[in-house]
Amino acid sequence: MSSDASPAPAKTPVTLRQVAASAGVSVATASKALNGQGRMTAETRERIRETAQRLGFRPNSLAQSLLRRRSFTVGLLTNDTYGRFSLPLMAGVSDALVDAGVSVFLCNVEDDMRLAQLHVEAMLDKRVDGIIATGKRIDRHLPVDLANLRIPVIYAFTQPDPDAVGFESDDAGGARLAVEHFCRLGRKRIAHVTGPASFAVVHERARAYREVLAEHGLPVAEPLLGAWSEAWGHEAVAKLFDGKAGGAGAPDAVFCGNDQIARGVIDALRERGIGVPDDVGVIGFDNWEIVAEATRPPLTSVDMNLSALGREAGLALLSLVGGQPAAPGIRKLPCRLVVRQSCGRPPGG
Amino acid sequence: MSSDASPAPAKTPVTLRQVAASAGVSVATASKALNGQGRMTAETRERIRETAQRLGFRPNSLAQSLLRRRSFTVGLLTNDTYGRFSLPLMAGVSDALVDAGVSVFLCNVEDDMRLAQLHVEAMLDKRVDGIIATGKRIDRHLPVDLANLRIPVIYAFTQPDPDAVGFESDDAGGARLAVEHFCRLGRKRIAHVTGPASFAVVHERARAYREVLAEHGLPVAEPLLGAWSEAWGHEAVAKLFDGKAGGAGAPDAVFCGNDQIARGVIDALRERGIGVPDDVGVIGFDNWEIVAEATRPPLTSVDMNLSALGREAGLALLSLVGGQPAAPGIRKLPCRLVVRQSCGRPPGG
DNA sequence: GCGATAAGAGAAAACCTTTTCCCAACCAAG
DNA sequence: CTTGGTTGGGAAAAGGTTTTCTCTTATCGC
Known part of the structure; x- marks a missing residue:
């Protein structure tokens, strides 16, 4: 032609x-x-x-930005490149912003102050409209101070500066969901196996665990604190079940601090010939699908709705950039229980 | 004060x-x-x-960019938000570019043509200096055509357009590393359990597997094709070992197509009382640390060096943007064997 | 002391778009 | 025929930086 x-x-x-x-x-x-x-x-x-x-x-967007003093660009700062928390979160952020024509600069700063500073300055030079800070730990600060930046900053799944707006998952609420689900299923001796004491979420979830059991008049066993690993799940099963074979004191349910621990717990129970969910129900945390679905039986788990959290953070930043004021403080977003087969069915069901 | x-x-x-x-x-x-x-x-x-x-x-970077017709900005297009492949890759890209003062727009397009088009246009409007395209499959195209874009495009871990520059991991080479390692360890009957036939890498790795065995004069069993899941690893063990207890025909090594399959294989072997690595050695692929290290025993696995691949892609884009010409075609980057405990030690060691 | 040269610094154009202000023309009414 | 209003469209400034060109002044050699 x-x-x-x-x-x-x-x-x-x-x-x-x-x-x-x-x-x-x-x-x-x-x-x-x-x-x-x-x-x-x-x-x-x-x-x-x-x-x-x-x-x-x-x-030419550059010329428009220069004139409007608004670049339709935001920075996403994270120290969790490889982790699985920031990913769904980033997807949510991006999703919330793309329809407003806003693009996202991804900046991975590891835990390197110099790198963080470098990235923040690069973003400032490029006149981003705002910054979303996120990380792998809800109770830690990023290695950079974003407090006096003259552009809006939103914190998501990481510790906010005072007077800033932050979004977090409601970990205590998530724990309640899990433990209350066990109660509804008629489980009586519910144990809690979780991560190290240095994590704030460990205490928050443990507190909710204790509260729910107390509300239901059930015995509260001291939560077992360890690592976020399968290996610790194995160990914990030994601690919980040794010397109590078929026993009076042995738990009939285990609420785990994450899915890897839960996986370790389930594997250890199977090796001992203890049936899941018939003898012992197990619930995990994080709903990391690739783990939860590969577990035998598939793992019931608490989902933190991180993608929704990212969306909320993105929308909040947009509104801040648009000039709407926002009250500082932390907003907790509810978790959701994803029921699979590791927790058993209600007696009547 | x-x-x-x-x-x-x-x-x-x-x-x-x-x-x-x-x-x-x-x-x-x-x-x-x-x-x-x-x-x-x-x-x-x-x-x-x-x-x-x-x-x-x-x-003001915007003013500079307007004048220089160069924004010190690139777009990273991916359809693998949640996956673990694009993450190390993105980290490598970002790492290669940050020192040149170049920021990265992260664009997740899922498999949505409309979304992809939207993102590409947004990037073009923002005058990105170039684009890196990446994805979750090395043998698939992104849902958008980047061929005639008047800015440089580099493909990493996804299928390039003709006449474009692409970076890939050398899957065949990675498979060689694994199988040759088994040979060195004195294993004689090496099986291969891998993913679905629809993946190009499955055939590439299987070919290398056959070649190495042939080179060493070892019997070549037909690779077992299935899913990329633990469950398939379990199944495959049944196929490999049923009816061959302690047997003449049973393998003494299994090279798996990914770490999840390997995990399933190891779990299934343990359930059968078959010792790993004493009776059967196992090597996985991807070196997904969170899986490889939780496996008992820890899993030896082929690492695709995705972070390095990202770095190379970033540097290549930088040089293209700088005006250096580059020959089109696919460049394969070597893999690396990460030896843990699932494959055994050499007879003499 | 004079022309040539170089040094130091400023004016203005360029990058591309948006917006405010202004001008010319036209029409209707007085 | 003037006046006032409306309509269609252009000129110019603004946004912040870089770069080229130009201008003034000082220095040097003779």
């Missing part, structure tokens, strides 16, 4: 000036025509629109 | 004009002083530098 209908990939982008020249008007008129501003004959407006279309004109 | 030494977070960024006014020179001179251009007395230059420092001047 000699007539090529493709939009002719120009070497250099088409400018408004070229559109104006081609349509035989001034750049001012062209701009107004394309933005629906100003007054002109419908015919002129349409002619300019068609010309722009034909030439494949797209306004 | 009444004297506040902090750099006074200005409500609005300080401009070069303000620096110039404060130093009593023109903007032109100020610009030249700060960039080491032009001719002026060392004293003038120093005075301007100090003024800029004192005022906390940082050049």
Whole structure:
């Protein structure tokens, strides 16, 4: 075919000036025509629109940003590149922003102050409209101070500065969901195996665990604190069940601090010939699907709704950038229990 | 303290004009002083530098970009938000670019053509210097055509357009590493359990597996194709060992297509009372640390060096943006065997 | 002391778009 | 025929930086 209908990939982008020249008007008129501003004959407006279309004109976002003092760009700062927490969160953020035409700079700072500073300065130089800070631990600060930045900052799943807006998952609420589910199923001796004492969430979840058991008049066993690993799940089973074979004191349910511990617990129980969920129910935390679904039986787990959390954070930043004031403080978003087969069915069901 | 030494977070960024006014020179001179251009007395230059420092001047990157027609910004397009492949890759990319002052727009497009188009246009409008395309499958295209974009595009861990530059891991080489390691350890009957036939890497690794066995004069069992899951690892063990108890035909080594399959294989072997690595050695693929290290015994696995791959891709894009030509085609980067305890030690060791 | 040269610094254009202000023309009313 | 209002469209400034060109002044050799 000699007539090529493709939009002719120009070497250099088409400018408004070229559109104006081609349509035989001034750049001012062209701009107004394309933005629906100003007054002109419908015919002129349409002619300019068609010309722009034909030439494949797209306004230079840099020039617009310079003028509007708004870059339609935000920075996402994280120290959790490899982790699985920041990923769904990032997806949620991006999802909330893409429809507003806002792009996201991803900045992984590890735990390196120098790198963090470098990235923040780069973002500031590029005139990001705002920053979302996130990390792998809800109870730790990023290795950089974002307090006096003259652009809005939102914290998600990481410790906010005072007077800042932060979003977190409601860990205590999530723990309640799990333990109450066990109670509803008629479990009586519910144990809690969780991570190290140095994590704030460990205490928060343990507190909720104790509260729910007390509310139901059930015995409260001291939570077992260890590591966030399968190996610790194994060990914990030994502690819980040794010397109590078939026993009076042995738990009939284990609420675990994460899915890896739960996996270790289930594997250890199977090795001891203890049936899951018939003899002992197990619930995990994080709902890390690749683990929860590979567990035998598939693991019931608390999902922190991180993607929704990211969305909320993105929308909050957008509103802050738009000039809406926001009360500082931490907003907790509810968790959700994903029921699979490791916790058993209700007696009547 | 009444004297506040902090750099006074200005409500609005300080401009070069303000620096110039404060130093009593023109903007032109100020610009030249700060960039080491032009001719002026060392004293003038120093005075301007100090003024800029004192005022906390940082050049507006938007204005610079507009003028230089270079935004020091690249787009990273992926359809693998939740996956573990793109993450180390992204970290490598970011790492390679941060030192050049280049920031990365993260764009997750899932498998949505409309979303992909939207993101690409947003990036083009924002005048990114180039794009890195990555994905969850090495043998699939992203849901968008990046072929005629008038900015450089590099493909990493995803199928490149013809005439484009792509980086991939050398899967065949990785498979060789694993199988040759088994050979060195004196294993004679090496099985291969891997993923579905629809994946190109399955065939590539299987071919290498066959080649190495042939080179060593060992019997080649037909690779077992299934799913990328633990469950399939279990099943495969049944297929491999049923009816061959302690047997002549049973394998003494299993090379697995990923770490999850390997995990399933090891668990199934333990359930059968078959010792790992004493009776059967196991090697996985991907070196997904959280799985490989939780396996009992810890899993030897092939690492695709995705972070290095990301670095290479980033550097290649940088050089393309800088005007250096690059020959189109696919560059394969070597894998690396991470030896843990699931494969056994050499007879002499 | 004079022309040539170099040094130091500023004016202005360029990058691209948006917006405000202004101008010319046209129409209707007085 | 003037006046006042409206309509269609353009000129110019703004946003912040870089770079080229130009201008002034000082220095040097003769």
